Amino acid sequence: MKKYLSLIFLVAFSYNAVAQMSFEEQDSLNLRKLYDMSLLNGKSYAWLDHLSNKIGGRLSGSVNAAQAVEYTKTELEKLDLDSVWLQPVMVPKWTRGAKEYAYIQSADSPTTTVNITALGGSVATPETGLRAKVIEVQGLEDLAHYGREQIEGKIIFYNRPMRADLIHTFEAYGGCVDQRYAGAQEAAKFGAAGVIVRSLSHKIDEYPHTGSMSYGDLPDEKRIPAAAISTKDAEYLSSMLRLNPDLDFYYKMSCRNYEDVESHNVIGEIKGSQFPDEIIVVGGHLDSWDIGDGAHDDGAGVVQSMEVLRLFKESGIRPKRTIRVVLFMNEENGLRGGNKYAEVAKKNRENHIFALESDAGGFTPRGFSFDASPSQFKKIQSWQSLFKPYLIHYFELGGSGADIGPLKGGNTVLAGLRPDSQRYFDYHHAATDTFDAINKRELELGAATMASLVYLVDTYGFEQVPEKEILK
Structure with missing residues (x-):
């Protein structure tokens, strides 16, 4: 009887193993078919x-x-x-409107055009454009360091780059996307005239990267224009500011919300x-x-x-x-x-x-x-x-x-x-x-x-x- 039960168990075990193998084989064949x-x-x-x-x-x-x-x-x-x-x-x-235009001007160097693109949802600059002095910051938290007395009427330049040492690039993106999304909203609270944000890319090139931004609950009259600047031009602007913190930045955008x-x-x-x-x-x-x-x-x-x-x-x-x-x-x-x-x-x-x-x-x-x-x-x-x-x-x-x-x-x-x-x-x-x-x-x-x-x-x-x- 014991031998008989053992045989039944062995047969049942073998059947289950074969059935399991057949399921795996069938799945494997179907995946192969899909590929x-x-x-x-x-x-x-x-x-x-x-x-x-x-x-x-x-x-x-x-x-x-x-x-x-x-x-x-x-x-x-x-x-x-x-x-x-x-x-x-x-x-x-x-809508974006006409192509954006921007340049850097310093008293001791020639005017240099740079590549920008309006951030999605931004308001336009004045029809004649916006020209102002620039304050470079590394993130939203830096704004309080300068305060309204230094920021009012100026353009805030957010220049925190995506971290290159993070293998997961979406983690690097997440570490600085707040500049793009909330940069204008926060800078406006300190009286800034506009914001320029370093493009979110590891690559150093001349192509600006757009993306969504928000003004939160700011009333329309307090909303300021926001644009992304290419990584190459962000590097250039930063180097120019080190040489001459008193330079001017000009940009013109005609985007519009409906x-x-x-x-x-x-x-x-x-x-x-x-x-x-x-x-x-x-x-x-x-x-x-x-x-x-x-x-x-x-x-x-x-x-x-x-x-x-x-x-x-x-x-x-x-x-x-x-x-x-x-x-x-x-x-x-x-x-x-x-x-x-x-x-x-x-x-x-x-x-x-x-x-x-x-x-x-x-x-x-x-x-x-x-x-x-x-x-x-x-x-x-x-x-x-x-x-x-x-x-x-x-x-x-x-x-x-x-x-x-x-x-x-x-x-x-x-x-x-x-x-x-x-x-x-x-x-x-x-x-x-x-x-x-x-x-x-x-x-x-x-x-x-x-x-x-x-x-x-x-x-x-x-x-x-x-x-x-x-x-x-």
């Missing part, structure tokens, strides 16, 4: 070519943004998804065959800044997300759960699209189990960061070996993405695709963020990597986590 299809017959690069070269920069509220909405909706409809629709959202409308206008999130989905009420979201943001064509930020994320659904359709993999692509509008200067999507999802009591965002450029994928509970992350880590053949090694707890952030809460797992970031801030928000900076193979590898993670989440799902583990 092959993206690399051999992908659509992401062609889609991005159109977005970048036929439409161009897609600033919220612009004609180009509206064209991008119609184009991506039409392309999603061609994929024969179960549903494609537009979700209305009100967005800010800001009333909000209606735009749209673009949404498409494949309905789940077994658990249609469990929703998996994959997405990127459709808007971009206007001085480039937004190829890396975030045209790459848009087309990679669209490609995820195309790969599922073309491969014949029928998802168990509903997979939804969301192309968010207005991430760059308001996050209105992400907030609207989460608002509607909550109102409709939708059950989002997972959301994945690509908004870090179209470079070689390295892995993912996750906003998940310990038990959820443990399950995710069990899939890591499936990605090793594709040199995807980075599976870490951390941030996810701005647009999917409003979905956080309960059992929802959030994730962000993490490409190699070392070159990202060479292009971020600059005129150099153009289609020719995209590598086709890197873009397609990213799309396949996203599709592979979505496939695994769809196949295995997530169990309810204990109350003490729920991320608030």
Whole structure:
């Protein structure tokens, strides 16, 4: 009897081992299929070519943004998804106007023109421009050191660079983005006439990098013009100030803010065959800044997300759960699209189990960061070996993405695709963020990597986590 029971146990153990092996083999084969299809017959690069070269920069509220909405909706409809629709959202409308102009003038040296670009949301300078003395600071905290008596009527020059010793470039970006976002608001409180901010990039070149800024609750009459200056010209201005602190800086901008206008999130989905009420979201943001064509930020994320659904359709993999692509509008200067999507999802009591965002450029994928509970992350880590053949090694707890952030809460797992970031801030928000900076193979590898993670989440799902583990 004992021998008989041992035999039964051995057979059962062997069966489970074979079954487990077959699951792993099947997963491996399906991931291989997704990678092959993206690399051999992908659509992401062609889609991005159109977005970048036929439409161009897609600033919220612009004609180009509206064209991008119609184009991506039409392309999603061609994929024969179960549903494609537009979700209305009100967005800010800001225009840059005529090209900005700036120069440095010193009594003992010739006038030198420099490269600047208005920050998104800035007010204009006076029609004749703004000319004033300059005070260089290394951050917002330096303003109190000078006080109103020294700052009033002057231009504040924020010149804290991105730290070069930080391997994670987004950490370096986070360490100085407050100068760009809140620099004008804080300087205005001390009576400054305007602000110039060092571009957020490790690269020393002549291309200024724009980005969003805020005046907080400052009344209109106290708002001052804000511009970014290229890193090369920031270095030059700083060196000139050391030689002559009494020099003048002149700049002219004609940007303008308008009333909000209606735009749209673009949404498409494949309905789940077994658990249609469990929703998996994959997405990127459709808007971009206007001085480039937004190829890396975030045209790459848009087309990679669209490609995820195309790969599922073309491969014949029928998802168990509903997979939804969301192309968010207005991430760059308001996050209105992400907030609207989460608002509607909550109102409709939708059950989002997972959301994945690509908004870090179209470079070689390295892995993912996750906003998940310990038990959820443990399950995710069990899939890591499936990605090793594709040199995807980075599976870490951390941030996810701005647009999917409003979905956080309960059992929802959030994730962000993490490409190699070392070159990202060479292009971020600059005129150099153009289609020719995209590598086709890197873009397609990213799309396949996203599709592979979505496939695994769809196949295995997530169990309810204990109350003490729920991320608030």
